[in-house]
Amino acid sequence: MAESPSPADPAAPVPQEPTSEFPVVREPDPVPPAEPVTPGAEPVEHRPSTFARLLIFVFFVFALMVLSCFGLRALNVLPTFDNPFANQTTDRSQPVLLQSVRDLERFVAADGTFQVIVDLQENKDNIPDFLVNRRTLFVGSGTVETYVDFSALSGDALKIDEEKKTIELTLPAPQQSTAALDMERSYVVAEERGLFNRIGDAFSKDPGKEQQVYQLAQQRITEAARSSGLDERARENTERMLQSLFTRLGYTTVTVEFSAP
Template identity: 80%
Template sequence: MAESPTPEHPTSEYPAVPDRPDAAEPTPEQPRPSGFARLLIFVGFVFALIVASCLGLRAMNVLPTFDNPFAEETTDRSQPVLLQSMRDLQRYVAADGTFQVIVDLQENRDNIPDFLINRRTLFVGSGTVETYVDFSGLSGDALKIDEEKKTIELTLPAPQQSTAALDMERSYVVAEERGLFNRIGDAFRDDPGKQQQVYQLAQQRITEAARASELDKRARENTQRMLESLFARLGYTTVTVSFASP
């Protein structure tokens, strides 16, 4: 009599089913990202979304623009211009001249080396001097008119020259030398009087040069031609202009 089959011994009628050769191999389980990594990905996504939104709103002029917080900014706190005086000019500017001077000013101390106490400034100054005739001081007998002969005799004061006016756009410091003690002193205090001294010296030199030039002669000639042309239009044939002694 045949033995009854047991679970450990399969029967011949129902043999064990072998594994299929084409069955897929089980894949190993992929590791999942940790909680911190997922948090970083979420924060990065939210940040990118906020930046994109801000750029879009800024392009549509919804949000204000944000400039460089460290950009240089100039603030003008100057006071309003105050009118100090006003006057009527009664003079004819007949000529002017532009001059240039090189000022070499040096200050030092006796018996002290230059490398300790020394200040030397090389300055190029450019200025203009005007030559004018003042008509405000004319007396009654300065003008003599002969209507029959159509002649005029005019006596004018001598031409005068103004003080040189420096053109700061064309004036500049070429070089400046300072001793050791001068550098230390300038580091703690600023002395604008030193620069003013150089400017005044340049004005003085230019004014003196203008007096030695031919500005007075040119001013006389220009004034005479101007008056001759003026009175000729009024019908006068002879115009004599003379100048008083300076």
Template identity: 70%
Template sequence: MANSHDVDEPTREYPAVTEPGPVTAEPAAPERSPGVGGFARVVIFIGVVFALIVAMCLGLRAINVLPGFDNPFADKTTDRSQPVLLQSMRDLSRYVAADGTFQVIVDLQENKENVPDFLLNKRTLFVGAGTVEEYIDFSRLASDALTVDEENKSVQIKLPPPEQGQAALDMQRSYVVAEERGLLNRIGDAFSSNPDQQQRVYQLAQQRITESARASGLDQRARDNTEKMLTSLFERLGYAKVTVEFTNP
């Protein structure tokens, strides 16, 4: 039989069959942190709303709409001081006859020779105010200090001379005007404090005021005031003549 192109011929060759290889899984897409951006937006939103509420409340309080609203960021002072300890007591027999109030400007500087001030320098300008008392110590009266003449209604009193106390600084009226420190002093103060410098300024102010009081006429004023006080006292008791004498120191 003649071959015809219309007749299917039997297959002589089979197509090659490819054996299946191992299945490779596709890489998974990286997971995103759920809600990170949204959480940040929520926090910012809450902060803005809170700030607006606080500002609005402060504004309403300023115009007396909410007078009872307290500032949540107001300053707070806590006193943790310990109880006062009584150290000593003493009996005094003093009559304070006069006192004087003084003010001194202390300019204390500490530096090194041949070293520039911008490196080593400690200078304090301090205004000190203090009070000095002048008193009579009646515990020093002698046994014959008082002589009374009932017939002539006269009294003679011998007193010790007035004494001057130490100046007492008034810290409410004393203050530091300015302080200058060198570069190395600033570095040193950053690691350790030096309270001795401030103490020396206080002591110097106290010493200057005490010395100035001795030449201020406070002693004579105390004598005059003591004499007036005793004269008035004994005159009210019926004595016509009162003589007050001060012994030599």
């Protein structure tokens, strides 16, 4: 009869039992097997969802509508939808009426363009300028014409010698016109007004004040043109024009004289 091993026997096998000192290792989940691929079969296509297709369709329809609106607007079929508060200019001017017609019998021989700076101030004595004062700094540009009036020629002003082919002309002295202001080149540089002047302008605007500045600039330019040498240039241009004209008509000598102004 075999004897059972003694517990104290060191050669006896020790049973392997799990203890709480070592964690239990879990086995990994099994990987599902891949689907078999059939030779010659077409790959499966992943089509977009219904929502994605609907979104693409809506975007395409919207783009088509926008392009149609731009095309109709370019053809002036649809009205424009610009800024509703934009400034609009309406021309309600009346037709132009012809008041008079006259024949010009003068030769404009020269003209000059002048510029003047007008510094006009209006104030009251014994009253401070900050209460009553009006000062305007205006730059005026105008043109003055110098002409010879042929309508004032007398009967003996023209002497012709057909045998010698000579002509003698006696013309009136050149005249100057009143300066014509060029409003595109004329402008107000600065304007100062007193307290009472500002209050008065707020209730009523006096256009005569601006007209006074224009008239003063026109007067200054007209006076400056008289000493600018335009008369002498007009005499030379008129004489040169008449000599060229009568020389082409066959006259060899053309003498032009001017009467005293």
